[in-house]
Amino acid sequence: MAMSTQDKVKDILSLFPMQGELKGIKINTQGHINSTFISLFEENGREQRYTHQMINSSVFPHPDQVMSNILLVTEHIREKVKGMEDEDRRTLRVIKAKDGKPYAIDSDGMYWRTYTFIDGVKSYDRVDNEEIAYNLGLGIGTFQHQLSDFDSSKLYTVIPHFHDMAMRFQQLRDAIKADSKGRAGSVSKELEFLFDNEDRLSVISNSYYKNLLPSRVTHNDTKINNVLFSERTGKALAVIDLDTIMPGTILFDTGDMIRTACSTADEDEKDTSLMEFSIPYYKALYEGYLDASSSFITEKERECIKESGRTITAIMAVRFLTDYINGDTYYKTAYPEHNLVRTRTQLKLIESMDKQWEDF
Numbered sequence: 001m002a003m004s005t006q007d008k009v010k011d012i013l014s015l016f017p018m019q020g021e022l023k024g025i026k027i028n029t030q031g032h033i034n035s036t037f038i039s040l041f042e043e044n045g046r047e048q049r050y051t052h053q054m055i056n057s058s059v060f061p062h063p064d065q066v067m068s069n070i071l072l073v074t075e076h077i078r079e080k081v082k083g084m085e086d087e088d089r090r091t092l093r094v095i096k097a098k099d100g101k102p103y104a105i106d107s108d109g110m111y112w113r114t115y116t117f118i119d120g121v122k123s124y125d126r127v128d129n130e131e132i133a134y135n136l137g138l139g140i141g142t143f144q145h146q147l148s149d150f151d152s153s154k155l156y157t158v159i160p161h162f163h164d165m166a167m168r169f170q171q172l173r174d175a176i177k178a179d180s181k182g183r184a185g186s187v188s189k190e191l192e193f194l195f196d197n198e199d200r201l202s203v204i205s206n207s208y209y210k211n212l213l214p215s216r217v218t219h220n221d222t223k224i225n226n227v228l229f230s231e232r233t234g235k236a237l238a239v240i241d242l243d244t245i246m247p248g249t250i251l252f253d254t255g256d257m258i259r260t261a262c263s264t265a266d267e268d269e270k271d272t273s274l275m276e277f278s279i280p281y282y283k284a285l286y287e288g289y290l291d292a293s294s295s296f297i298t299e300k301e302r303e304c305i306k307e308s309g310r311t312i313t314a315i316m317a318v319r320f321l322t323d324y325i326n327g328d329t330y331y332k333t334a335y336p337e338h339n340l341v342r343t344r345t346q347l348k349l350i351e352s353m354d355k356q357w358e359d360f
């Protein structure tokens, strides 16, 4: 009988140097890409939790390069937060395997990594008050600031053209052409909107890939649940999910935080009438972001922040729809229409931004 992933976690634990007795393993289902587990160990009455992740090898064909990037970036941030309160919890800490590598490989050839679990935090899938939005903006701006003197030539480009809208539209066209699940015909309304608006939704992405915007170290996946907030202070403590750290424009990061923090419904809310763009959340987020970033961003970057939210929301719509048409091969899904539901919330969010564009 095939081994369950849960059993595999237990197996893989023996390759890492955790001390004490294993008290339990829980699954975390928040992310769409990796498989995440939390273990609890007890040693001499002291409890310690760890995060173990099986890296998705179809998304990241070179997990060793992903881990090289993560080690460099977390070490850089750790230096920056030395001496600060909660310094141990302000970035991920990679626990190397017993053989000294930042990952271990299981019997199926899958790569696993271990981090210390960051305790005493809250994580959100969306914002429900302006303070959270402000703190998210401040947190992402601070993260970018911490990395503003990092030499980006040290980073591997683990997913080339990750936020390249031209490539994403091409992937959508390829999916429609293949139509491997016969789904393309049922999404003509969504396709029509995207193709009708392709040019205007591609402006920021095209500008970056034509070298018209500064290239900086970019997280590339700054959705709100990739930021952990201190339970005690409410401030952003650590920006996690560092898999996609690569050179990019900081507008990709402002864009994804706007997409996920200025929306009034979840990314997979089925009732799209609940999805609106929230101007109060945007204002709070923008203020927090500028409080941390105004010293290093250019005027042109600042002017593009508003548009960056629409750009990244559109990129997600294209990617979710492409995956729906392809038969859900990229994102984790809980039911057959999941990627279509996600597409529709993103399109509704764009519509709501468009409607209120002059007001924020």
Ligand code: ADP
Pocket: 028, 030, 031, 032, 033, 034, 035, 036, 051, 092, 115, 116, 117, 118, 119, 123, 225, 226, 228, 240, 241, 242, 243
């Ligand atoms: P994915 O790439 O699948 O999104 P993430 O790295 O974002 O995976 O992890 C999924 C979730 O697990 C996060 O949203 C967060 O809630 C939790 N998580 C991951 N690593 C840690 C950690 N070191 N400490 C606390 N929570 C974590």
Ligand code: GN1
Pocket: 030, 031, 032, 033, 034, 059, 220, 221, 223, 226, 241, 243, 244, 267, 316
């Ligand atoms: C994925 O890994 P996760 O769930 O934090 C995806 C992001 C998308 C996001 C949409 C490597 O992020 O690009 O914005 O889903 N990550 C990757 O929710 O593709």
Ligand code: MG
Pocket: 030, 031, 032, 225, 226, 241
């Ligand atoms: Mg994540």
